[in-house]
Amino acid sequence: xxxxxxxxxxxxxxxxxxxxxxxxxxxxxxxxxxxxxxxxxxxxxxxxxxxxxxxxxxxxxxxxxxxxxxxxxxxxxxxxxxxxxxxxxxxxxxxxxxxxxxxxxxxxxxxxxxxxxxxxxxxxxxxxxxxxxxxxxxxxxxxxxxxxxxxxxxxxxxxxxxxxxxxxxxxxxxxxxxxxxxxxxxxxxxxxxxxxxxxxxxxxxxxxxxxxxxxxxxxxxxxxxxxxxxxxxxxxxxxxxxxxxxxxxxxxxxxxxxxxxxxxxxxxxxxxxxxxxxxxxxxxxxxxx
Numbered sequence: 418x419x420x421x422x423x424x425x426x427x428x429x430x431x432x433x434x435x436x437x438x439x440x441x442x443x444x445x446x447x448x449x450x451x452x453x454x455x456x457x458x459x460x461x462x463x464x465x466x467x468x469x470x471x472x473x474x475x476x477x478x479x480x481x482x483x484x485x486x487x488x489x490x491x492x493x494x495x496x497x498x499x500x501x502x503x504x505x506x507x508x509x510x511x512x513x514x515x516x517x518x519x520x521x522x523x524x525x526x527x528x529x530x531x532x533x534x535x536x537x538x539x540x541x542x543x544x545x546x547x548x549x550x551x552x553x554x555x556x557x558x559x560x561x562x563x564x565x566x567x568x569x570x571x572x573x574x575x576x577x578x579x580x581x582x583x584x585x586x587x588x589x590x591x592x593x594x595x596x597x598x599x600x601x602x603x604x605x606x607x608x609x610x611x612x613x614x615x616x617x618x619x620x621x622x623x624x625x626x627x628x629x630x631x632x633x634x635x636x637x638x639x640x641x642x643x644x645x646x647x648x649x650x651x652x653x654x655x656x657x658x659x660x661x662x663x664x665x666x667x668x669x670x671x672x673x674x675x676x677x678x679x680x681x682x683x684x685x686x687x688x689x690x691x692x693x694x695x696x697x698x699x700x701x702x703x704x705x706x
Contacts, residue, residue: 421490421493421494421497423497426493426494426497426498428600429490429494431487431490431491431494432494432498433559433560434458435454435458435491435494435495435498436498436556437457437556437557437559438453438454438457438458439454439457439495439498439499439502439556440552440553440555440556440557441457441556442454442457443542443549443552443553444553447541447542447543447549448507448539448540448541448542449495449499449504449539449540449541449542450509450539450540451492451495451535451536451538451539452466452477452536454491454495455481455488455491458491459482460481460482460483460487460488460491461477461480461481461482462480462482465480466480468480469522470511470513470514470515470522471513471514471515472513472514472515472517472520472522475523476522476523476524476525476526476528477522477523477524477525477536478524478525478526479526485525485526489532492532492535492536493535496535496538499540502542502552503544504540504541504542504543505540505541505543506538506539506540506541507538507539507540507541508534508537508538508539509537509538509539510537511524511536511537524536524537554641554645555645555648555649557605557645558603558604558605558645558646558649559603559604559605559606560600560602560603561597561602561603561604561618562597563594563597563598564613565597565604565606565613565615566593566594566597567613568604568606568613568614568615569593569597569602569604569615569618570584570590570593571584571614571615572614572615572617572618572632572634573589573593573632575632575634575635576632577695578695579665579671579672579695579697580632580693580694580695581693581694581695581696582694593620596620596621596629601620601621601622601623601629601653602618602619602620603618603619603620603621603646603649603650603653604616604617604618604619605617605618605642605645605646614634615634616633616634616637616642617631617632617633617634617637617642617643617646618630618631618632618646619631619632619646619647619649619650621650621653621654623653623654623655625661626654626655626658626659626660626661627654627660627661627662628647628650628651628654628660628661628662631643631646631647631650631662631675633646638674639674643674643675643678644678644681644682647678647679647682648682651682651704656706657706659703659704659705660684660703660704660705660706661687661701661702661703661704662679662684662701662702662703662704663690663693663699663700663701663702664676664679664690664699664700664702665697665698665699665700666689666690666697666698666699666700667700668698669697669698672697679702679704682704683704683705683706684702684703684704685702685703685704686700686701686702687700687701687702687703688700688701689701
């Protein structure tokens with residue numbers, strides 16, 4: 418297993434889960450503790466946490482659900498992510514609770530000082546509440562997986578009148594599956610029981626540094642989801658190079674909302690994009706950050 422590093426941690430499979438866990442904590446507090454993140458992720462039960470706090474477990478990692486290397490991996494991702502959010506670190510002490518002598522509790526099997534400090538270091542949000550809400554909303558976006566495939570197809574059917582045939586086209590289906598497998602497809606899910614639908618989805622091409630596909634389901638339009646998806650996707654592209662997108666020409670009333678989204682983000686018209694498969698005029702836009 419490769420070590421988690423500053424330039425690779427966002428590609429780690431645990432990263433999206435850490436981001437969502439921290440966002441859920443921020444939704445109810447301005448302080449994030451690593452143990453809270455583990456509980457939110459499902460790697461530590463509240464029952465086991467309480468047993469440890471009461472001195473009935475020798476060290477916290479004893480009841481961590483997963484390997485010790487996984488625990489250390491998640492700790493490093495937490496540290497990198499809160500640093501990226503400009504949160505302020507604050508050292509804390511965990512003492513035994515309940516009756517009897519109070520003494521500092523141990524987190525790790527080895528008692529390694531750096532690992533212990535990583536667990537006891539809390540992080541404080543000290544920026545605007547508007548920015549915090551933006552962080553929370555962005556955390557709703559996830560890397561898509563093949564369990565979402567049928568939901569993507571349903572979303573594609575919804576917008577074929579503007580994009581052209583997609584859902585039943587093998588070329589589109591294969592391209593979608595490839596984007597999902599290459600972690601280039603991101604979505605906001607709506608899950609009810611075992612049924613998955615998409616509020617919105619976006620696909621990028623890292624090779625072309627391009628937004629390839631963006632759609633928001635009808636009932637979720639004009640709620641800011643398109644902007645959230647776009648912000649998230651741009652963050653996955655090369656900001657040192659020009660970013661491209663093909664969207665509707667300004668003469669298309671149904672495409673004005675999409676154009677406005679890109680214009681507000683700083684995109685400008687580059688050149689004529691021709692007709693899309695639905696026969697609608699398009700334009701290529703570019704963004705230079």
